[in-house]
Amino acid sequence: MQTVSGFRRALLLGLIVLAPGCATNTITGRSQLMLVSEEAAVQGAVSAYANMMGQFSKKNKVETGTPRAARIKEITNRLVAEAVRFRPDSANWAWEVQLIDEPKTVNAFCMAGGKMGIYTGFWEKLNATDDEIGNVMGHEIGHALASHTREKMSMAMTVGVGTAVLAALVSSRNSNDPYAFQRNQNTAALAAAMAITLPNSRDAESEADQIGIELAARAGFDPRAAVTLWEKMAKEGGTSAEFLSTHPSPENRAERLRSLLVKVDPMYQLAKSRPATAAVPDFIDQPVNERAADGMTREEYAKKLAAEPQVMTFVAAEFEQFSKGNVVLTCATECVFGYSFHRSIWKELHAKHQWRDLAVAVMKVGYFNDLSYFLLGEAATGLGLKDAATTYYARARAAQQADKSCEGAFNTCEGFEIAKAVDAVLGVPELPPAPVKDKNYNKFN
Ligand SMILES: [Zn+2]
Structure with missing residues (x-):
């Protein structure tokens, strides 16, 4: 009896959580499994990221104060300044990027809520150019904008963590248990940490390719570098390119990226001709309410861009x-x-x-x-x-x-x-x- 009622209880909990499970992505139009709310995903990512960076920091593996650490902030800031055009709500994310000093690892990620990391292997092993870094981070930001990280957290919850997670999530909704919130936080953080180790679906890869190459082009990074970057990684092979195991190649990736080049190249040319002094808020490692040089907040800036009739x-x-x-x-x-x-x-x-x-x-x-x-x-x-x-x-x-x-x-x-x-x-x-x-x-x- 105990087992049956236990099982039924778990099933019921599962149903409660699964019920509002699917959502249509406003950027891609694809229906996604969404067990985790946007807020929970962002909060989970924030604590998973802090934890992860804390560990790298203990091992002295967070590179700061070097020219390339400064470059990566500059590059990602230019990308984010375009990303908010397509997801104005992301202007309020606490965007952050860290350079992880592991010269043999070729990997990069962007968690829900804009928590990014890139490994020094991109420079040490691939000799990546700024244009290539712009494209790889554009691709990662694309995953976050299209809520792929949230989708993967949802998968992590169903596959890896199981009913304990469902129970924790449900109990935190309406109980007087003072620890429920903390438990929920930990669970979401666990799922966020797992999410970046799970492979993306090929659909998700195609979406991130499309969003990424466009963000890069609009931010002034040569979209041709998206093609050369994947070629370099393929050559490098599976030994150290963790990146390839979480980013499986959709069919005809190179061919499709080349076909996108034609569309995004005019944006790249336009971005290149723009004066470098165009005021853009500082999105990386800055308080959300910081004002840019021209007095605009991030939100005002995003609103201004969103009112321009441009589309992906x-x-x-x-x-x-x-x-x-x-x-x-x-x-x-x-x-x-x-x-x-x-x-x-x-x-x-x-x-x-x-x-x-x-x-x-x-x-x-x-x-x-x-x-x-x-x-x-x-x-x-x-x-x-x-x-x-x-x-x-x-x-x-x-x-x-x-x-x-x-x-x-x-x-x-x-x-x-x-x-x-x-x-x-x-x-x-x-x-x-x-x-x-x-x-x-x-x-x-
Ligand atoms: Zn990817």
Whole structure:
């Protein structure tokens, strides 16, 4: 009896934790296993990182005060200054980078919340250039932005740590156990530490390749170096390139990176022609609220970038259609589930003014109703795309008139008063002319 009830209890705990388990990534559109909340992932990573660096430090293996230690900060800061364009919330991460003095190890990582590390093997064994380092760190930051580290923490929790973890997580939710929080913290830290040793999926690798090469190009690092870097690592082989065991090669990596070159090279050329004095906040090892030279906080800086109608290359085609006002939503019943699932996420993106993410997220679902079009209109407004916004608001009104409204039997408009808001932008529609009353009308009735 004991075993059965124990097992059932574990199963029940598992279900409670697993229930909100899947989430759609706003950058990639891919559905991911997410057992760990963003906050827990970041907190876990912070303590895992502190622990890890503490141990390296004891062994005198954290390199500071050297030219390359200064270089790595400069390089990662340039990358982060672009990363916040695509994930404005990451402007508030406590970004940190440490140079780990292990000349035989070729490895680098970025944990959830922007805790980064790179080993000196990149210089000692691979003779990596700044452009190559920019690309490798861009790739790592790409993993963090696309929440791959959080995804891997979730996997670590199901595979490695097991039910003890689930129990600890659940108990910390609603119990008076004063140690529950601490236990939860430790568990998340354990999962964060494990996550960087687990291999990424090939999907995740492709995503990080795409995000990484673009961040690097935008930050002024030659995207061609992404290709040469992987070639160097492949030559170096498995003996010391830990990096390759956690970053398995997606099919045709070199070929795909080369095809991306064409898209990101113009960004690289533009970045190179930009004056080096352009003010960028200091993201690395600095308090979040520090102001940049021109008086902008990180958050203000991220907000400014997010308002520019630019988008990552791998959602560019869709986004271009959006910005021209060409998006037509046609999906009906088959998308109801996706629609119901994503509505609250859309509301959040709207509240955070993440206009680009909002537009992409609504398009990915493709559900035809007034709320979808209204939110496309809001996203276009937020990005300063006035004509597109007018088009989408008009389509929201048309959808309402066609009875495709979120109001329906259950109001599922997420608190938006669509008709009112649309009228405010487009003006109140002229009422159809009132039917002319026939003088004899009443006589025959
Ligand atoms: Zn990778």
